[in-house]
Amino acid sequence: MSSSNSIHNKPLLDVKNLSCHFDVSKPWLNRVIEGEPQRFLTAVDQVSFSINQGETFALVGESGSGKSTIAKLIVDLIHPSSGEILFDGQSLKNTRGDTFKTLRRRIQMIFQDPFASLNPRWRVGDIIAEPIHAFGLAKSQHDVRRTVEELLDKVGLAGRDRHKYPHEFSGGQRQRIAIARALSAQPDFLVCDEPTSALDVSVQAQILNLMRDLQDEFGLTYLFISHDLSVVKHMADRIGVLYLGSMVENSPSDQLFDQPAHPYTRMLLDAIPDHEMSGRRRKQVTGEIPSPIDPPSGCTFHPRCEFANDTCKEQRPSIHETKGSLVSCWASEEGRLAHQPKG
Amino acid sequence: MTEALLSVRDLVVEFPKRKTKLTALDKVSFDIHPGEILGMVGESGAGKSLTGAAIIGLLEPPGHVASGEIWLKDQRIDQLPYEQMRRLRGKRIAMIFQDPLTSLNPILTIADQLIETIQTHLPLNDKDARARAIQLLDEVGIPAASKRIDDYPHQFSGGMRQRVVIALALAGEPELIIADEPTTALDVSVQAQIIDVLKRMCHEHKTAVMLVTHDMGVIAEACDRVAVMYAGRIAEIGEVRQIVKHPQHPYTQGLMGSIPSIAERVDRLTQIPGSMPRLDAIPSGCAFNPRCTQKIARCTQDRPELIATELGRVSCWLYDGETP
Numbered sequence: 062m063s064s065s066n067s068i069h070n071k072p073l074l075d076v077k078n079l080s081c082h083f084d085v086s087k088p089w090l091n092r093v094i095e096g097e098p099q100r101f102l103t104a105v106d107q108v109s110f111s112i113n114q115g116e117t118f119a120l121v122g123e124s125g126s127g128k129s130t131i132a133k134l135i136v137d138l139i140h141p142s143s144g145e146i147l148f149d150g151q152s153l154k155n156t157r158g159d160t161f162k163t164l165r166r167r168i169q170m171i172f173q174d175p176f177a178s179l180n181p182r183w184r185v186g187d188i189i190a191e192p193i194h195a196f197g198l199a200k201s202q203h204d205v206r207r208t209v210e211e212l213l214d215k216v217g218l219a220g221r222d223r224h225k226y227p228h229e230f231s232g233g234q235r236q237r238i239a240i241a242r243a244l245s246a247q248p249d250f251l252v253c254d255e256p257t258s259a260l261d262v263s264v265q266a267q268i269l270n271l272m273r274d275l276q277d278e279f280g281l282t283y284l285f286i287s288h289d290l291s292v293v294k295h296m297a298d299r300i301g302v303l304y305l306g307s308m309v310e311n312s313p314s315d316q317l318f319d320q321p322a323h324p325y326t327r328m329l330l331d332a333i334p335d336h337e338m339s340g341r342r343r344k345q346v347t348g349e350i351p352s353p354i355d356p357p358s359g360c361t362f363h364p365r366c367e368f369a370n371d372t373c374k375e376q377r378p379s380i381h382e383t384k385g386s387l388v389s390c391w392a393s394e395e396g397r398l399a400h401q402p403k404g
Numbered sequence: 405m406t407e408a409l410l411s412v413r414d415l416v417v418e419f420p421k422r423k424t425k426l427t428a429l430d431k432v433s434f435d436i437h438p439g440e441i442l443g444m445v446g447e448s449g450a451g452k453s454l455t456g457a458a459i460i461g462l463l464e465p466p467g468h469v470a471s472g473e474i475w476l477k478d479q480r481i482d483q484l485p486y487e488q489m490r491r492l493r494g495k496r497i498a499m500i501f502q503d504p505l506t507s508l509n510p511i512l513t514i515a516d517q518l519i520e521t522i523q524t525h526l527p528l529n530d531k532d533a534r535a536r537a538i539q540l541l542d543e544v545g546i547p548a549a550s551k552r553i554d555d556y557p558h559q560f561s562g563g564m565r566q567r568v569v570i571a572l573a574l575a576g577e578p579e580l581i582i583a584d585e586p587t588t589a590l591d592v593s594v595q596a597q598i599i600d601v602l603k604r605m606c607h608e609h610k611t612a613v614m615l616v617t618h619d620m621g622v623i624a625e626a627c628d629r630v631a632v633m634y635a636g637r638i639a640e641i642g643e644v645r646q647i648v649k650h651p652q653h654p655y656t657q658g659l660m661g662s663i664p665s666i667a668e669r670v671d672r673l674t675q676i677p678g679s680m681p682r683l684d685a686i687p688s689g690c691a692f693n694p695r696c697t698q699k700i701a702r703c704t705q706d707r708p709e710l711i712a713t714e715l716g717r718v719s720c721w722l723y724d725g726e727t728p
Contacts, residue, residue, distance in 0.1 A: 123591040124562075231679055232448070261447040261618055266662030266673035273672070288591060295664035295673065318666070332593040333666055334621025338648045346593040349561050 072111035073250060073282050074135070079144035081105040081130055085354060102354045104130040106306040107144070109380075112299075114249075117276070117283040119297035119314075121290060121329070123350050127306040128286045132254045135284065136170050148250070166196045169243035173255040175235035179227040185238055186223030189213070192246035212241040215278075216271060233264035237271065244275065252284045257292060269295060290333050294318055302326050305353055305361045312386035322388040324366045324398070360391060368392035407477070408435035409612045410459065410580055415472035415482075417451075417458050417636075419683075426683040428454055428467065430636045433710070436580065441606055441613040443623040443644065445659075446633035447680055452616045455633075456582040458482075459614070460497050461489045476580070495525045498573035502585040504565035508557040514541070514568055515553040518575060525576035540571040543608075544601050563594035570601060574609065581606075584616045599626045620663055624648050632656050635681055635691040642716020652718045654696045690721065698722060 086092060086099040105127045112118040120128045133139045135146055137153045145152060153164055169192075172178040179188055189209045192198070199205045210220035216237040227235055236256060243251055256272070257265040269292065275281060287293050293300060293314075300317045302310040302325065310323040321327045331344035348365040351357055360378050363369040369392070378389045392398050417429035429451050436442045444452040457463050459474055461481070474482040476496060484492065493499075501507040509517055518537035522528060528536060534553075541549035544567040557565055566586060573581050583602065587595040603626055606613050615626060623630055624644060631641040632653065640653040651657045661674030678695045681687060687694055693703040702721045710717040711724055 123593060233679060262620065263447060263659055263662045263676045264679065266664075266675040269664070270672050270675055290592070291664040291666045294666055294669065315669075329593065332596050334592070334596070334619070334625050336621040336624045336648070336663055337665065337667060338624050338645060339667060346596055349563060349594065350591075 071114065073114045073116075073149060074112040074284070075145075075147040075150075076111065076131075076135070077109050077145045077147070079105055079108045079131070079134060079146065080142050081127075081134060081139065082142045100354055103306050103356065104353060105134065105141075108301075108303075108306070108308045110301050110308065110311055112250075112282055112284060114282055115276075115280055116298045117285055117296050119285040119287060119293040119300045120303055121287060121293050121300060122303035123288065125305075125350055125353060126303040127353075128288075128303055129254055130306075131303075132170065132252045132284065132286055136168055136252055137165065162196065166192075166246045167249045168252065169246050169248040169250070170252040170254065171236075171239050171243050171256045174259050175232055175239050176259070178239055179235055179242075181227055183226075184223065185213075185225055185227065185230075188227070188238065189223070189242050189245050192242065196246055198245075198247060208245065209241075212245055215244070215275070216241045217267075231264075232260050233267060236260060236264075236268050240268075240271065240275070244279070248281070250282045250284070252286075254286045255288070256285075258287065258289065265292070272296070290329060302329065305350060305356055307361065307389065308380075308387075309362065309390065310386060310388050316385055320384065320386075322383055322386040322393055322398075323362075323390050324368055324392065325362050328365070360389075362390075366392070368397055370397070407437075408475075409438045409440075409477060410436040410614075411473075411475045412455070412459065413473045413475070415455070415458060415474065416470045417454055417463065417467055418470040419467045424684070427470075427686075428636050428683060429458065430686075431472070432633075432636070432638055433472075434631055434638065434641060436612045436614060438579070438612055439606065439610040440629065441603070441615055441627045443627035443630040444614060444616045444633060445618060445620065445623050445630060446639075447618065449680055449683075450633040451636040452618075452633050453584050454636075456499070456584050456614060456616050459580075460493055460499055460582055462493075462499075494521065494578070495576040496578055497580045497582065498576060498578040500566075500569055500573050500581060500583040500586045503589050504562060504569050505557065507569050508565060508572075510557055513554050513556055514560075518553070518568075518572060521572055521575040537571075537575075540574055541568070543574070543605070544568070544571045545597070546571075562590055563597060566590060566594075566598050567601060570598075570605065574605060574611075577609070578611060580612045580614065582614045582616070585618070586615070587622055588617070588619065595622070596625075602626065620648070620660070632659070635686055636683070637691055638710065638719065639692065640716060640718040640720075641710065642718075646715045650715055652713060652715060652723060653692075653720050654698050654722075655692045658695075690719070 081104045082101045083104055085102045122128050134141050148164055151164060156164055186209050189212055190205050193205050193208060199208055209223050213220050213222055218237055257268050285296050297314045300314050301308050304325050310326050321330055328346055332346045357364050359375045360373045363373040372391045378391045380387050380389045381394050413433050415429055415432045419426040419428055432455060446452050458469055469482050473480060519533045522533045522536050538549045538553055541553060546552055546567055587598050627644045630644050630647045632639045634655050639655050651660050658676035676695055689704045689706055690708050693699050700721060708719040708721050710719045713723050
């Protein structure tokens with residue numbers, strides 16, 4: 062791995078005030094005829110966070126909260142409307158040529174659906190070798206073959222599987238291939254967008270264990286995106302909670318589960334099904350996530366929040382720190398949150 | 405115990421191939437009682453959805469029921485002619501599918517779809533049917549039902565659409581609802597709401613529900629009894645509390661251990677080695693034996709039947725000889 066960032070506390074990825082808007086207006090002529098203004102959908106709204114070397118940072122939230130958009134922004138698949146993403150101190154946006162290529166190589170991505178993310182017409186060996194060729198990481202064909210076989214072995218498949226096609230593998234095995242492909246570029250940082258949500262629980266356990274082992278072996282840093290809080294709790298060191306494109310809470314994993322600071326986090330935790338039948342009561346969640354085209358004023362969570370007052374309806378809360386958590390909530394800032402013991 | 409509403413006996417579903425045949429369901433037997441929610445849990449390909457499809461008579465050809473019986477109260481329904489089965493479907497057995505967007509017609513309003521279903525099954529005129537439709541939407545928790553009934557499906561969110569689908573399923577006042585992964589396409593927060601609606605409806609209308617899911621959380625939350633399926637067979641069936649707290653079959657034990665816990669943090673999750681066998685390569689004896697950590701000699705030779713134990717019924721030789 063790269064030696065330039067051996068200091069542990071230096072963030073590997075630093076996201077500052079990231080915003081992303083999508084133009085969802087009707088075509089120009091329709092707008093002129095019907096006299097309608099342009100409309101924008103705010104997918105990501107002023108999000109800031111940083112991830113240290115070797116850490117797993119998780120993003121959680123309901124559908125439409127902007128988790129996957131952030132993943133795409135980080136790997137440079139779409140471009141931010143404003144804000145900055147610094148990877149190892151450099152911005153992908155402002156680098157060119159070889160620096161860009163190296164930077165891009167060090168960030169790889171694992172996608173949600175292993176049935177859609179592997180080319181069905183390519184042999185597994187070619188799929189895994191593509192990043193090796195693209196970044197010129199091997200000197201000879203022999204080297205490429207050896208690396209591919211080593212990688213397949215690392216992710217728990219056999220070296221001779223490189224001759225097979227993706228359709229010959231099950232969902233879990235395909236996700237292993239996707240992981241091998243990501244690793245073949247020798248990355249430092251993996252963006253994992255719901256890597257296990259298409260898999261069965263028993264297969265999910267295999268993949269999560271594998272990801273843990275690989276993290277220890279290669280010193281990888283993960284951005285882990287999931288909507289499943291129990292998976293997130295198992296994997297993450299820090300957790301960021303997204304609601305309607307903005308980050309409402311950013312806390313260390315244990316802290317988030319023991320003392321959730323934002324009312325929305327509390328609501329999410331209360332909604333986790335009690336599969337162990339420990340007798341924990343699941344609280345009814347009220348309402349649904351509003352439309353990001355026309356978000357509520359002030360704090361976007363106020364229509365569903367039991368602590369909301371006039372301040373919440375009018376003014377956007379800023380981020381403040383309480384007990385190691387970064388929270389964006391008026392009720393928390395003003396001490397209006399009645400302390401509810403979890404359970 | 406009351407008489408079973410649905411009884412499935414030794415159900416075998418086969419898919420013929422050119423020379424061989426695939427046995428997708430192999431001697432599946434279970435009962436569902438009125439007002440009971442039975443969970444069907446297992447990995448993809450275990451035969452959960454297929455069991456539901458076989459009961460409602462919607463097996464995709466060339467799949468067919470090769471042997472066994474399905475009884476709805478005292479009527480045998482696995483050999484009914486097409487027309488009779490069609491009349492039964494929606495009226496006595498209803499189905500809720502996974503994806504609420506594809507199970508609603510996008511070019512008809514909710515009112516059109518509900519009223520059509522109601523009038524197919526109940527002798528009501530247009531006005532009464534509409535009133536009944538609004539009442540149904542009210543029951544499943546759609547706010548301002550009398551206004552929203554004239555909306556199209558795309559104007560509803562995922563959770564609201566699934567509520568509409570539940571209302572559609574209830575329209576014929578069925579005795580049995582087969583819910584095939586009703587919450588899989590939804591967020592956790594909305595999932596809780598839908599489970600609540602389903603439980604309430606089941607309770608109020610004394611409807612039996614067969615809930616097919618791979619999500620143990622949903623099972624623990626909603627079901628009275630659970631059947632765990634593996635490779636087209638039932639591995640274990642019993643009260644939900646027993647299965648969750650004291651799983652007996654080694655497969656169920658592995659399955660429960662592989663779910664990340666919210667209460668305690670473990671370093672590694674328990675994982676079951678290997679993966680489920682393909683249908684053309686189901687091992688002899690117990691289908692789970694190549695992956696089982698507690699395998700004994702007998703497991704590779706004889707297939708275990710469901711053995712009654714103190715805690716439920718389990719198909720595993722480890723429990724043979726125990727007095728029930």
